[in-house]
Amino acid sequence: MRFSVAVSALFVLMGSFVNADLHKEGLCIDKIGGQYVYNADATKKACDAYLQRNTGDKQWDKCPDCKMTEVGKLNLCQSLENHIGGDELNYYCTQNGASDSLAS
Helix, strand or coil: CEEECCHHHHHHHHCCCECCCEECEEEEEEEECCEEEEEHHHHHHHHHHHHHCECCCCHHHECCCCEEEEECCEEEEECCCCCEEHHHHHHHHHHCCCCEEEEC
16 A cells, blocks of 8 residues: 655654664655655565564664554554664665665
């Protein structure tokens, strides 16, 4: 399921987003008609894939606590232990049909 959410609304709900470093929350988005659109299906699939990830010994190589959670009526992938890497989340989002990702 996809629905349009203005970028400013996403920032209000989740704070500032960046694509590098380690994060507690992330989601997948598409850019349609000049606006960012939340991609719920890709977000869930990316979160599930990140939960299964085991590629090394760095903080972002595994996410044993990755789970879907709701923040302000928006479902996103969450890791309270900061296991979500911005580049890695973007990889899983694009592999699952989204054009980009946001993480905070």
